[in-house]
Amino acid sequence: MDWFWKFPHMNDDSLRNLKKTIDDGFREFTRAWGGGIEAFFDPLRRLLIFVERLLLNTPWPLVLVVIAAIAWFASRRLSIVIGTVITLLLIGYFDMWEDTMRTVSMILVCTAVAIAVGLPVGIMMARSNKLQSIINPILDVMQTMPSFVYLIPVVMLLGIGRVPGVLAVVIYAIPPMIRLTNLGIRLVDRDVLEAADAFGSSSWQKLRNVQIPLALPTIMAGINQTIMMALAMVVIASMIGVQGLGQPVLRAINNQYFTLGLFNGLAIVGIAIIFDRISQAYGRRLQKHLEAVHG
């Protein structure tokens, strides 16, 4: 009756061998393909460095004006512009400007990658139920797998630095982009699609003229979520060498510097709110045609 009280598990030797085989296999793979994969991601690394330099080498007042201008054109609301400027001024005053620019450049690139990959995947997913049933569980894994677990192979493959950081952040932040694109396109009114068919639209014309415009508010919500989740990964990404606001927080944890952690944490919250308000206000402005309802 021993098996009843103690779960009969695989014998220790076999288990050890299994783990060792997988580890060795992956190590082999890394040795063989690591260089190639690194070369593949080299354009991404260059883009990251370019954006980071652009933000850091531009004089701060100029950066501030540009961000304020973006806030204005996206939201057309003075309150959002003023809030943005005040937040950025406070961040700079507490000597966190450079780290903030590093983090912002990271978030911009991660969001761009997430949109570039997530939008087409979401669109394909909306077109095929089979594909949806394959991708959905993968997205579940990406969202629930502890990020430290996939940091291990990423670091083994690409070492420590910006690119593995971007990969880790994108893996974590891309699911809402894909899911909401899929959802948005699936929710498009069937009557309107039928009309597009009746006028002889090709599937590209249907996508461009009907599906994407009508799904856009939902897609914008996906982009907003992706940005927020990318910001949440900043501290974890700093563990594999991503510079920015995460590193001081990491140092604060190791050395119990409460104030250092708090300031940098607040700076992350500050830029999160800026990104959120601007992207949401832009999403709302895209739906202006729905506001004026016939009485």
Place this chain on the structure above:
Amino acid sequence: MAEPATNDIGIEIRNLYKIFGSNPAAVAPLVRQGISKTELRDKHGHVLGLRDINISMPAGGIQVIMGLSGSGKSTLIRHINRLIDPTMGEILVGGEDVVKMDRLSLRQFRRHKTAMVFQKFALLPHRSVLENTVYGLEVQGVPRAKQLESARHWIDRVGLSGFENSYPNQLSGGMQQRVGLARALTNDAPIMLMDEAYSALDPLIRTDMQTVLLDLQKEIRKTIVFITHDLDEALRLGDRIAILRDGEVVQQGTSQDIVLRPADDYIANFVKEVNRGRVVQVDAVMQPVAPGHQPVGEPVRTGSTVDVAMARLAKEPDQVLTVVCEEGRPLGTLTLAAVARAMVSDEH
């Protein structure tokens, strides 16, 4: 651009069947042998959409297809531009079988030969009236200047001038359907498919839109297929009417045929509610001219409704009205009694 189109594209539907279900081909022979709708559903798990439809729609006329919900009328109209694929049968449009077209020629056919107006308007909510109206031409790849010129013309013709830059959400239902109509007309296709186009509108606006359509049709002469569940609308618009019930055609003909000679009790029941005075023509009730008859007073033209004759006779009840042809030759005579009899159905 508004030159009266000489339209020679008619629609010929032959032996059309539509069966919904997992394997329509397997049960098709049973349906052809005349299995009942309920038996097909209960024993074989398939739903009969349309059975042996044969309708010949003349070029340049309004063909109304009337039926209650579930009669298959919306399914039928969607076969003409193949938004729904038939199980068997032929749909000949200008001599070409739509059923045999491949994907690309079907797309060309939809772009250039048909335009559709929908019950729920189906406008693009993110586009202005003008941008909605150009949609068909945009899909065809017509130059932008030409698109706008044509769109503005039809927006004006349906009475929406000044609303070019409004969004559909800012317009009432009637105005939204005017946009739907303008969008279809701008497509400049010989065939216009109107799927319960006016059913969602208030009665007064519906009558208004019927007038708009009839006025336009005098010059555009398109082959219009108009779906409705409203017999009054059918009688007012239809050059020819087909009545559908449970996926089968129960009667086809002109409004006179339907009102004066209903094929069965089902149709007779509908016709009972109709204002016959506005439908029945004097030709159907006049008596032959008696030899030596001397026409008194102003005659009525052939093709007038009995309403017109009644209004005249109500003033002078003893008069005998003369019906004359276009050239003024007498064709028959009308008495008050004959006209009054025509205005009530046999049931009363």
